[in-house]
Amino acid sequence: MKNIDDLYKKLEVLEQKQLYFQKEIQVLKQEIRHFHKSVEETVPVHQTDIPVQKIKVNKKEKTPVSFNFEKLIGENIINKIGIIITIIGVSIGAKYSIEHDLISPTTRILLGYLVGCILLGLGYKLKTKYLNYAAVLTSGAYTILYFITLIAYSFYHLLPMWFAFLTMCSLTILTVFTALKLNKQVIAHIGLVGAYAVPLLLSSNSGNIKTLFVYIGIINIGISYIAIKRYWKPLCYNAFSVTWILFISWFFKDYEHEQHFGIAFGFLNVIYLTFYSISLSYKLIKKETFLASDVVLILCNTFLFFCLGYLVLKNYLPTKNLTGLFSIYIALLHGLVAMFLYKQSVKDNNLQQLIIGLCILFITLTFPIQFDGSWISIFWIGEAAILFWIGRTQQKGFYEKFSYPLIILSFYSLLMYWFKFYDASGAETKINLFLNPYFLSSVLFISCMSFMNLINLKHKNILNYESNLYRIFSRIIPSVLIISIYLAFYFEIATYWEQLHQKSMLKDEMMINRSILKFKVIWLINYSLIFMAILNYINYIKIKNNSLAKVAMTFSSLFTFIYLTFGLLNLSVLRDLYLNNVQHATTYFIGIRYISHLFMGLLFYTVYLNRKIFSNVFFDCFSHLVLLWILSSELINILDLFTNLPSYKLSLSILWALYSLGLICLGIWKQKQYIRIAAIVLFGAILVKLFLYDISHLGTISKTIVFISLGIILLVISFLYNKYKNIIDNKID
Template identity: 45%
Template sequence: MDNSEKLNLLLIKLENLLLRQQGFEAEIQALRNEVSALQSPGSVSTPPTINPEPIITAPPRNTPPGFVAQHSTVPQPTPAPIPSPANQTQPNFAERFKRENMVKSDFEKFIGENLISKIGILILIIGVAIGAKYAIDHDMVSPLTRIVLGYAVGAGLMAFAIKLKAKYENFSAVLVSGAIAIMYFITYAAYDFYALIPQALAFALMVVFTSFTVVAAIKYNKQIIAHIGLVGAYAVPFLLSDGSGKVGVLFTYMAIINIGILVLSFKKYWKPLFYASFGLTWIIFSAWRLDLSSTNNYFSLALLFSTLFFLIFYITNLAYKVSKKEVFGFSDVVILLLNSFVYYGIGYLILSDNKNSTELLGLFTLANAVIHFVVCLIIYKKNLADKNLFYLILAMVITFITMAVPVQLDGGWVTIFWVVEAAVLFYLARIKKIVIYEKLSFPLIFLAFFSLLEDWITYYDIYNGNAAIITPILNVGFLTACIFIACFFWMFSISKKESEEPVAWIWMRQILSYSIPAILVFVIYITFRIEISKYFNNLFELSKINTTPKTRFYDSISEYNYNYKTLKTAWIYIYTLFFASALSYLNIKKLKNTKLAITNLVINIWVIIVFLTFGLYKLSELRDAYLLPESKYFIIGSFNIGIRYVAIAFFALLIVQCYQLQRSGLLKKDLKTMFDYLLYLSILWIISSELINILELSHSEGSYKLGLSILWGIFSLFLISMGLAKNKKHLRIGAMVLFGITLIKLFFYDIYSLSTISKTIVFVSLGVLLLIISFLYNKYKHLIIDDAKIEN
């Protein structure tokens, strides 16, 4: 059959289905009319005529392409006559009455056959327990008689349950579960309290009861048997406890019960049973271990049984899913993670409380990773489950390896391991499309970052406390930071390759898209800043001179060259100017990222403000240290003056990069006006600072007031000239504001401290400048008028 014949057949089938749909709609409408007629007895409904729809017959074989099938009428079955309303009322009422009674009977059946029986068997067990305890407390019967009577009650209840199974299966299942609980009760009492049976026989009987419970639960297919028979057996040790502290017996008893649940999980997957056993076991064990406080008693016992419980629940949780090849649900994942971390927490507590095993904490953490790795390897080799389970357990391996590093190691090694692991997981997630690894890398990225911050804080603490000398560049801290930078740069290059596939956690990817480059830039800056600090800190420590020798009663007095401290700060400002310039250049020439461009602008403005305020002040301190040295033991060179011009050169470089950034188009807004203000204000600030510097070097104290007023007036004239030449109104307005500030400064600050000659010079100079400004406005007023017309 070629494609054209197949297409014709599909079209015919589609048409037939549409015709049948129309027939169904007509019948539905007829039923609606009948319902309306029953609701309004006075009206007479006329059933609509259902016309037989033509059925399209299939074309003969070898039909040429383009053949259109013809409609052929096929007799449809005549619809049955619709009964009259009078005849319809009685059956409808009977059906409703039957349905209401069925709901009532179902509820009554649930209470009578199900709920009452469970409550009854529970009350019976409690009654037997109370009666037995009363008989024990009052020595009414001998211990052997108590045990024999207990087994007799359990056996009788079991026999009665088996007899009723054929006709009353649900009731029989409840009785079987009660009988099993009684058997557990009696066996535990016979061994633990009366020593009537040896330990081996007691455990053998419990294994038999557990096996019987498993078989019974499977045969009856009733979860209630397992619940009452197995989970209910947890209460036995506590009901009969005399405080003897035989925890080994208790945990062995619990382990046997849990093994029964493990076997049952291969046949059935009853989640409530598993959850109850899981919760009760860990709650009982955790409560016991926490109650021991920090004592070293039961060290081996606690470690042995916690490991046994962990393995039982681990295998139980995987058994059914792996055997049936079912996908793990949310609750399964929660139980798997909870079991692993509860066991790890208890194990960590056990080892840390024992003074002889604290060094094994890292090995214990790594052992957890090995257990998960072995399971992961078996699942992968045997192809036992879906990929999600494989990746989940592999994630557990990675998690425990991650935890083992800080437990066993310290310092930079933790940071190195975490950042490398985060980078590898990020690579596997983005390149190999293993989504779960990106979720695992997310916390690791920030863990590695915070670990690096802790390393830096530790370095400063060591330096401030012990004045340690650390060689710049050639140290572990710098190596750690370089590996961190390399890993983050790798992740940044991977993150730029956008994937078209849908992402489950979009918010996480958005956070990473900003966090990775931000952390990368921050770490690069701080890394080299710290190395600069290390260099000058070493110089400061090496400059130490003992001016007074140590005596019996007094310590020696030492002198340090504090000029190195100020030089360190100055070089950090220079480095910051260079870093901001380099970052802007890299983005303009290579990256061309608009988001980074906004960040560049903010960083550049912030660095400019900080340098103009605090940076120039530190440079003035270097000048003062050169002019007026504080210590006679150290020689302050002229580099204290020269470094000022190095800093100004890098400041000019940053201003140029701001200009290039504004012209690059990455900012998507016209910021020419803002850049003009930034440029000319920076120039005014620098030349004002330089004027004060020159006056200080020439020992012209007090002349800076006169000089600044004249300088600001000349700069105002310069701004007006630039505003007229380039037709920039904002420059002209800025010049007027500056001139106004100069005049205010002159009349309210300068005039009181200036001599007559100085006042004359200032007033004459400013007067001349004002006349020149007025002349320029009159000469070029047509430019200002044309500018105003253009704006309007």
């Protein structure tokens, strides 16, 4: 069969060359006639031996271009226009006779068949000498026979359905046979594609859409065979465009859900599978390189099928909930094609990747179409994990790149799910801490992200190692993992306290409500502190990633600042509630402070382990600032619990001064100049505070204590500088 197809191709090429040579021969004959005429006019008859090169030919009399253009119009364009006008005229005349009842239905049908047969006979008679002209007549004849058969069955019911169906199948076979026999694409174009216009020209709004679709299906089968057999791709493109235009026009104009559901959905499948098969056949049978036009055809065919099929199913009540299954059906079709291509050892990666990509796409679309909630995210991240694993371990960048948008989509979907359902659960229904479907969804998501992160660490993508996209997602994957772990527990803790708050509001206990909200803030901060402490420690012991350490240190600093501000403020409110003997206020209102300090200490310890990523100046200043802040808060807490002092100004000033003295000692001992300078700056701030703020609110005894204390501390500092001046002068950092 392959040799026969090759011979047909060669024959077609030779015929085209023959037409070209015929045109050249006509031009040469015309030039020879002009040549003889010029010789007769300029040279005596007896001078027959004149050299050819001396003969002057009047070039102005050559008109090959004009002649060729005329030949093109006269021999090719006019006959095609003529047959089209003939078909339209027959159609209009038939329609007029129908509307005005001029002749009987049987006579109309017989006359129509007679016109078609006459044209067919003329085409057969003239095919030897006038092949192109005969092809046009033949194609017009088949079009008329198609349309006569259609109206005989659909309008007049003169033919039974089986006979009309058999007749149109026979006409399709004859058209295919004639087009292949004469090797003329024009027969297929006018004869088959032109047949699409018949129902439009004869439309009487009869609503017999089933007959129309069967009619179009038969034509498409013929077109499919010819387009593949003779490699006539324009025929396929024309049929594709006309078929979808006809269906879309009918769907948005006359489609009714209850009446036309089966017809519409069935014909959608026929259209889709027909043109999908044609597209693949070009590649498999003809061994054609997969081109951009083929990609466009497959994509347009697939998305038209999906969009229209989705509308058909969604708007029909019994199938309203089957739209996700429809997406799976399309994905399954592409999956089967991909398997078939693999077994056929098709080496064109463009085709295989397109089919696999479409399969993945429609699998991805299934869950958002069919379901709501977290299962969308779980499905997407699971799919992303599989693709990432295949792409990275098998060094197939296509699969890995396809997982990237799925990671982003799944994470975004999970965030939306968290914000929506945790808020609703906290306000309306009771959920058990860590034993609920929301947390289960988070665990599944985290498991998939952990798997991808493990693959990312163990396997480097050699092919795409220098790619910016590869480097970006090598950082995005661990980042999404860390954020998802943090937020999964964060929302659980927040929801637990929110439910307690909702429960207390029902009892109208205002103070308890206030304390619960404070505990919520504190425990969320505590959780953030311990989370960062664990992350810092794991990175220090196991991962040892410098980039992760820097990011973790940044967030550790942020959560430390939140603890020193909002955390200590809320702890102070709980202390005040305890001191005011609010109902249900226990020593836990005080003890929570030291639990929080413990978490802060653990975080600070892990920051200390990773201190190498900071400069010594920054780390030391940060550490002493945190320590002084917490000591100041504890001093206020102790004064509130055990004394009735009206002000903290005196105590804080003395504390800061003593701490400044300690910094001086530390700076001298460690030989760190910046610590000593920081101590002096702190002491200067104390003096400014003392004279501008404290002194106006202090009594005589308090003023005496403050001034004596600060004076002694200053003297001690001065003594230390004098005693250790040699050390300070010799070794200054």
